[in-house]
Amino acid sequence: MLYYILSILPLVIIVLSVMLVISSKKKYESKFGELSELELKIIDAKRRFEANKKELTREIEAFKKEENLKIKEEILEKRKELDLEIKEMKQEIIQKEARIVKKEENLDLKNAKLEEKEQKLDEARQKVKQKEDELQEMIDRQELELEKIAELNKEEARDIILTKLDNSLTHEKALKIKDYEYTLEREKERMARNVLATVMNKGASDFVVDATITVVELPNEDMKGRIIGKEGRNIRAIEAATGVDLIIDDTPETVILSSFDGVRREVARLALEKLIQDGRIHPTKIEELVDKATMEVEDSIYEAAEGAIMELGIPTLPKEVLKVLGQLKYRTSYGQNVLRHSIEVAHIAGAIAAEIGADVNAAKRAGLFHDIGKAFTHEQEGSHAINGAEFLRKFSKEKVEVINAVEAHHDEVEKLSLEATIIQIADAISASRPGARRETLTNYLKRLEQLEEIANSHSGIKNSYAIQAGRELRLIVKAEEVNDDEAILLSHDVAKEIEEKMQYPGQVKVTVVRETRAVDYAK
Structure with a gap:
């Protein structure tokens, strides 16, 4: 079995080598085909790129030409506007220069008239000076003649005249001073009344009713x-x-x-x-x-x-x-x-x-x-x-x-x-002011009694009345004991005594009444 395997091993190796070569050739052929297609695509892309590049270049050139035309047109428009403004400014400058020239001419005329007036004024002054000199000479001559006639010198005559004038004006001066003082007093009273009336109107407020408890x-x-x-x-x-x-x-x-x-x-x-x-x-x-x-x-x-x-x-x-x-x-x-x-x-x-x-x-x-x-x-x-x-x-x-x-x-x-x-x-x-302050009934009655006590302590009093809630004290005097001048002094003395001895809001008016009666009977 081993022998058989060893005998067929070279054949198997040869077959495998052939198969490997065939598969490698197929792979190479497939890759070569793909490479050819890629090269074609690259060539086609290059061609389209060149075509687009040329088209884009043409569009850019056309855009540049169009923009250059627009810029040139705008420059021309601006130049026209500037030319118009410069022209208007030149025209305005020419008009102002004309007005200035006209004003200078008017000033020259006025200066000429002023010089003429000054010359006339100088002539008038000279004439006045001449008249004054002549008048002074006449006065001096008259004074000399008066001194010879009256046998008095200038100082003595002047003293006599001034003395007579001063005596004649003394009464008039007294009347003027009295009239001025009366007018001044009346005006002061009026102004004070107006100021007080104004501020009292502004300061008016509600009556007070607060309690102490x-x-x-x-x-x-x-x-x-x-x-x-x-x-x-x-x-x-x-x-x-x-x-x-x-x-x-x-x-x-x-x-x-x-x-x-x-x-x-x-x-x-x-x-x-x-x-x-x-x-x-x-x-x-x-x-x-x-x-x-x-x-x-x-x-x-x-x-x-x-x-x-x-x-x-x-x-x-x-x-x-x-x-x-x-x-x-x-x-x-x-x-x-x-x-x-x-x-x-x-x-x-x-x-x-x-x-x-x-x-x-x-x-x-x-x-x-x-x-x-x-x-x-x-x-x-x-x-x-x-x-x-x-x-x-x-x-x-x-x-x-x-x-x-x-x-x-x-x-x-x-x-x-x-x-x-x-x-x-x-x-x-x-x-x-009315209603600003209030006092208890006891204090109020005490104040009225004190007013009447002060009034009755003076001689010549017939009756005394505290009226208007104690704001006025009216005194009826005996006409046979108190004359008119004493009545004036009595009102002043009573008012001073009230100021010294009493405390009260506002003021108390003291009125002295002196009455003389003549009585007879028809039978």
Whole structure:
């Protein structure tokens, strides 16, 4: 078997070699065919590329020619436009040159006329000088002749003439001066009246009805016992937390809060209303609601201050100043709300300053701050004007004029500016206008009695009447004891005594009436 295999092995090798050669030849022939097709495709692509290249070259050349034509046409158009503009400019220059030449000719004519007028004027001056010389010579000759006739020299004659002239004009000068003074006084009165009328119209505001105590309404009478609490612990807690006295009397369903500090009184009012609404009244809840009410009042203080400066057009102020200014919302003076009064004074002061040409901004700021010291008068001794000025010096950067106007509006220091006088006037206007302030019935009756006492203390008084709510004191004198001149002096003396002994808003008019009657009977 092995022999058989070895004998046919060469034959198998030969057959395999032949098959390998045949397969290789077939592969070579197939590859050669593919290569020929690829070469044909490459040749065809080259031919198309050359054809496209030539076509593209022709299109590019045609586009270049077309664009060159367009550019040349645009250049020609621009050149035409420039030529037209240059032509117009040349024409305009020619016209201007012609106008200039014409103006120069007119100026030359005017100069020639002026020279001619000056020459004539010189001739006239020479003639006037000649006449003056001749007149002076005539005067000198006449003076010499007068001196010879009167036997007086020039100085003596002049003194005599001037003395006579002065004597004759003295009466006329007195009349002129008196008439001028009367006219000036009347004009000053009219101007002052107009200015005050203008600013009072601008500063008019609502009547004031603020009270110095606060009344809280209760839903029922049983609430009084709950507010007082066991052995009075609740009412003591409220008074300790707020610093306000609670007055619980026989008035049905009412609790009165009393305190000199309006801010504390407002905190107590809010806290008490919250306690009544909540219903749970005990020391812990009282402290909690007092804290909430304090925060609400502080917010309202800042809102009131910011509203005031916004109303007056004043820029923002330091936080310390805003806080104290807002506290004036809860302060009253003679029943007048101090913050509204300050805003009103600022408006009036600004209007007066605008009318007379003063610093409007300084007047407004001083008017707003003039009573700022009233926010802490219950805590600090001294005048509210001085305290307010010291506070502004410490916490603000106000001008010296503004601070001086604040501390001088009650004449406690000297006024250094016109604005200080304006603030004093505006404060008096705001305080004395009808409805601005109110007083208790007791104080009102006391003031009327004091007016009549002052009037009756003088001799010659028959009757005295305080009328027009104490704004006028009318005196009826005995005609046989008081003459007309003494009546004038009596009104002046009574007015001075009222100024020295009494305090009152606005002014008090003193009228003295002297009546003489002649009576007879027909029988």
